[in-house]
Amino acid sequence: MKRIRKVLIANRGEIAVRIIRSCKELDVSTVAVFSEVDRLSPHVLMADEAYPIGPAPSSRSYLNMEKIIAVALESGADAVHPGYGFLAENPTFARKVSEAGLIFIGPSAETIRMMGSKTESRKIMQEAGVPVVPGTTRAIKRVAEAQAIIESIGGYPVMLKAAAGGGGKGMRIVRKAEELPRALEAGRSEALKAFGDDTIYIEKLVESPKHIEIQILADHEGHIVHLWERDCSIQRRHQKVIEECPSAILPPEVRARMGATAVQAARACGYVNAGTVEFLVDENLNFYFLEMNTRLQVEHPVTEMVLGIDLVKLQIQVAEGSPLPLRQEAIQARGHAIECRIYAEDPFHNFAPSTGRIQYLKHPEGPGVRLDSGIASHSEITMYYDPLMAKLITWGSNRREAIARMIRALKEYQVHGVRTTIPFCLAVLQHPDFQEGRFNTGFVDACWPDCLPEVSGDEAVDAVAAALRYLQEQQKVYQDGHFVSRERPPQPSAWKIRGLKEMMRER
Ligand code: MV4
DSSP states (O other): OOOOOEEEEOOOHHHHHHHHHHHHHTTOEEEEEEEGGGTTOHHHHHSSEEEEEESSSGGGTTTOHHHHHHHHHHHTOSEEEOOSSTTTTOHHHHHHHHHTTOEESSSOHHHHHHHHOHHHHHHHHHHTTOOBOSEEOSOOOSHHHHHHHHHHTTOSSEEEEETTOOTTTTOEEEOSGGGHHHHHHHHHHHHHHHHSOOOEEEEEOOSSOEEEEEEEEEOTTSOEEEEEEEEEEEEETTEEEEEEESOSSOOHHHHHHHHHHHHHHHHHTTOOEEEEEEEEEOTTOOEEEEEEEOSOOTTHHHHHHHHTOOHHHHHHHHHTTOOOSOOGGGOOOOSEEEEEEEESEEGGGTTEEOOEEOOEEEOOOSTTEEEEEOOOTTOEEOSSSOOEEEEEEEEESSHHHHHHHHHHHHHHOEEESSOOSHHHHHHHHTOHHHHTTOOOTTHHHHHTTTTOOSOOSOHHHHHHHHHHHHHHHTTOOEETTEEOOSSOOOOOOHHHHHHHHHHHHHO
């Protein structure tokens, strides 16, 4: 048992701010690290101490293990919190932190290594009796070998996957034999390009899956609890965009089995601290182990809002060696929470990254609204880092209220200076299929951009269109050179506004 009195946060942006906040409440001193372009970032200004670690590129700053560990030692930190991304799931970093006599706030380096391999983690789970998607983790070299394996697992359709990585890279759906040679070749070359390793393995295809993950927390004495699920099916190109807790479709009995399975998975790999077990869930609510994430996830706030817990504080307590302060039967969920990730990307131009200086910022507030933001007015959004600017979370007594609150909060949220995914999130939240819980991982591909709202994303054009709408709503319709009577004017149809936009654009 070693008290943690000072933590170095080896991260930036919203998660660094998030961790600093919990430390402040625990009276734990904080050390921020920053790259040259982050000198005036919110996490730097909030920390008790801040140290420069290099130029903007991540490889020379937030991924610089030696520099970060040197700052931790120089500042007298007791522990390092890696956040997510960067070095959070790098077993070498976890090992070096421990070897330097510091506490790594997370699982052991060995657990991180094991869960980092898609094939090794599958094998460990299979041996532990955790349901994995039927398939094999043996590397596939030739088509004939693949063909034999496919027959042994019940035939097509199947999913080809890259052993060395996730995020969908190297993945190929194969629905019939004649597609196999080309799919195998394409998957192998994509995997080689993305991970430097062209090893491909095969699984049965789970059609139209939902992505539901279970939060777990384990202490050093082998106590492990599950902290309910998060439905993360609203994804775009394997990037989660909207997450919620609890899932709209999970009956209590399935939740209990999934939670127990996640605890089993954690035990199978000697897990300690906070972690997440990801599952694919098919239309009959069968669930299959996908992977285990050995970090605090971006979407952890929806769990915190529904269970009334602070996962960062719990991580620190467990990292100090304290026994879990939670018993499974005492964990109570209340209400519903939704998170929208606010990226500096332009949803009207294929989500192209949007850089620039924040000119104006108005945060949503009011009942049931939480904003975990890593930006402030005048922040410079650059191309150096992940474009996630903030996470908007709403809590409601039920899913309907959480949705209504999120729609209200998204409409209040104003960011001028860069394009954001706010309009995209609004379109999803207002979509009847989302509101009725009728969605799976294919939702975004199926509905976007058709569910695009009637705005171009071009502020000038939108302003004129809004002014026109405003004037007409005020019944001061200007027609043929003068104001017409006060009866209800003809509403501008979409084509009229679109026509206006074309006209504006041509200027
Ligand atoms: C699958 C699958 C269907 N069948 N595996 C794995 C990596 C993850 N980002 C996507 N993965 C999938 N693995 C089998 N055997 C479907 C997906 C998938 C997916 C899963 C969860 C969330 C979003 C997804 C989007 C496309 C494909």
